Amino acid sequence: xxxxxxxMYLKESWATIYMTLISSAVSYLIGIPLGVILVVTDKDGIxxxxxxxxxxxIFINIFRSIPFLILLVMVLPITKFIVHTTLGxxxxxxxxxxxxxxxxxxxxxxxxxxxxxGVIEAAKSMGATNWQIIYKVLLxxxxxxxxxxxxxxxxxxxxxxxxxxxxxxxxLGAIALNYGxxxxxxxxxxxxxxxxxxxxxxxxxxxxxxxxATDKRSRN
Amino acid sequence: MxxxxxxxxMVHMGKTFHTDSGDVKALDDINLDIKExxxxxxxxxxxxxxxxxxxxxxxxxxxxxxxxxFEGRSLGDMTAAEVREARKKMxxxxxxxxxxxxxxxxxxxTFPLEISxxxxxxxxxxxxxxxxxxxxxxxxxxxxxxxxxxxxxxxxIARALATNxxxxxxxxxxxxxxxxxTGQILELLKKINREMGVTVIVITHQMSVIEAICDSVAIIDxxxxxESGPVSEIFANPxxxxxxxxxxxxxxxxxxxxxxxxSKNRKIRIVFDGLSAYKPVISEMTLACGVPVNILFANTRxxxxxxxxxxxxxxxxxxxxxxKITDYLTENTITFEEVQ
Numbered sequence: 001x002x003x004x005x006x007x008m009y010l011k012e013s014w015a016t017i018y019m020t021l022i023s024s025a026v027s028y029l030i031g032i033p034l035g036v037i038l039v040v041t042d043k044d045g046i047x048x049x050x051x052x053x054x055x056x057x058i059f060i061n062i063f064r065s066i067p068f069l070i071l072l073v074m075v076l077p078i079t080k081f082i083v084h085t086t087l088g089x090x091x092x093x094x095x096x097x098x099x100x101x102x103x104x105x106x107x108x109x110x111x112x113x114x115x116x117x118g119v120i121e122a123a124k125s126m127g128a129t130n131w132q133i134i135y136k137v138l139l140x141x142x143x144x145x146x147x148x149x150x151x152x153x154x155x156x157x158x159x160x161x162x163x164x165x166x167x168x169x170x171x172l173g174a175i176a177l178n179y180g181x182x183x184x185x186x187x188x189x190x191x192x193x194x195x196x197x198x199x200x201x202x203x204x205x206x207x208x209x210x211x212x213a214t215d216k217r218s219r220n
Numbered sequence: 221m222x223x224x225x226x227x228x229x230m231v232h233m234g235k236t237f238h239t240d241s242g243d244v245k246a247l248d249d250i251n252l253d254i255k256e257x258x259x260x261x262x263x264x265x266x267x268x269x270x271x272x273x274x275x276x277x278x279x280x281x282x283x284x285x286x287x288x289x290f291e292g293r294s295l296g297d298m299t300a301a302e303v304r305e306a307r308k309k310m311x312x313x314x315x316x317x318x319x320x321x322x323x324x325x326x327x328x329x330t331f332p333l334e335i336s337x338x339x340x341x342x343x344x345x346x347x348x349x350x351x352x353x354x355x356x357x358x359x360x361x362x363x364x365x366x367x368x369x370x371x372x373x374x375x376x377i378a379r380a381l382a383t384n385x386x387x388x389x390x391x392x393x394x395x396x397x398x399x400x401x402t403g404q405i406l407e408l409l410k411k412i413n414r415e416m417g418v419t420v421i422v423i424t425h426q427m428s429v430i431e432a433i434c435d436s437v438a439i440i441d442x443x444x445x446x447e448s449g450p451v452s453e454i455f456a457n458p459x460x461x462x463x464x465x466x467x468x469x470x471x472x473x474x475x476x477x478x479x480x481x482x483s484k485n486r487k488i489r490i491v492f493d494g495l496s497a498y499k500p501v502i503s504e505m506t507l508a509c510g511v512p513v514n515i516l517f518a519n520t521r522x523x524x525x526x527x528x529x530x531x532x533x534x535x536x537x538x539x540x541x542x543x544k545i546t547d548y549l550t551e552n553t554i555t556f557e558e559v560q
Binding site: 129 | 365
């Protein structure tokens with residue numbers, strides 16, 4: 001392998017990591033509040049509010065039902081407005097966030113629902129406010145499950161980012177597409193796929209280890 | 221003690237739940253005065269409404285009729301913030317302990333102080349003092365998962381006392397514990413009552429609990445108070461059918477601790493609480509896990525068509541198989557604990 005292809009792999013790997021990390025971070029900033037609102041306003045939540053719960057649920061489902069490739073094209077005007085370009089890795093970040101934030105909202109919702117009703121009731125009996133229940137009980141008690149969820153969400157975002165190649169977004173997916181699909185250079189495609197696989201493994205393991213290490217429920 | 225010393229009063233209190241299949245009257249016309257400094261028992265069969273009753277005292281459930289007075293003030297007239305302040309004067313412990321799994325013991329006990337805005341140093345000192353009181357001062361850095369059921373309940377008691385409450389509400393606090401541990405927890409509650417002057421309200425379905433520590437008792441049956449009064453009077457002369465049934469009828473089966481041979485395998489005790497008794501728990505468990513278990517001891521009896529009791533089973537030697545079973549029980553929220 002010559003120097004120029006090595007630098008190409010490095011550059012596009014970095015582009016993939018960049019897209020994944022920024023999108024994940026912003027999506028979590030939006031997804032955690034979404035998940036919290038879903039759980040809190042549910043009929044057996046701490047502040048039941050059917051209209052909010054229903055409307056938010058429908059809104060999230062709409063975004064989750066649009067295939068990513070189509071969403072990518074649909075939000076192009078918004079992308080242009082936010083990042084002033086529709087090309088390159090940065091241009092993929094807004095559609096990635098549109099696709100992932102609702103998904104993360106659902107993941108956070110399911111993690112928070114694992115916190116036992118009894119523990120929440122105990123906090124209430126101690127005079128905790130709803131805010132205190134959210135940030136001192138719900139989120140910390142769901143931490144191991146949230147971290148496992150993060151492993152799933154971030155690897156999903158990584159695989160979504162590979163579709164950036166279709167719209168000139170760059171990244172490892174773009175290499176696979178340009179060389180493997182358009183030019184039949186299978187070897188180059190395979191290398192980029194292997195790098196993607198390794199990245200997924202690393203991300204998955206990292207978050208799972210974090211989840212295990214911080215879970216105080218295990219006896220060891 | 222005069223009649224005016226009632227710390228908690230329930231006046232014509234009722235609670236109706238509105239469900240899709242119609243209204244369910246959980247409590248109807250409850251009148252009960254609880255004297256400051258006493259240990260009040262509230263007993264009834266499962267489904268009688270006693271858990272709802274205790275939740276009405278600290279407004280976790282809001283009564284739909286009548287009122288609840290705490291220190292002479294109606295909780296119904298209070299703002300949300302005032303209700304929260306009142307709750308800080310009423311500690312509560314539960315059958316399932318409800319500790320925060322991700323916090324160590326010290327942090328569990330400081331939790332109510334944290335939410336009251338007490339500074340960290342004072343909170344830690346108070347928590348240590350309380351953990352000492354319940355005999356767990358050497359375990360402060362441990363997590364709830366490292367404790368036995370009895371120890372967990374001790375932590376829960378320490379936590380409930382952190383804010384210096386005047387009342388301690390105990391909702392089936394000993395129902396998930398073995399008889400020996402139950403005795404120890406009851407002794408602790410008695411000590412707290414005598415030494416700290418905390419009024420203790422005990423909800424239970426076990427007459428032995430009432431017998432052991434209560435001054436007065438109210439028997440709840442079908443959403444009503446069937447009879448109430450000093451324990452000695454009610455025991456000597458139960459006037460109602462339910463009173464006779466609870467006091468004379470089924471005695472108490474769980475009185476002596478039992479030891480289970482010398483096998484090295486892990487053993488767990490499963491508690492049937494009436495809810496889980498509708499399902500063939502053990503058969504479903506062995507089918508779902510594909511692992512055989514050895515039943516060492518079983519003691520169930522029928523109370524109003526529901527099985528209540530306990531069973532001790534021996535887990536397979538293989539750790540992964542044993543874990544499968546404990547995971548299954550946890551998943552299905554069946555109460556169990558490891559025994560020696």
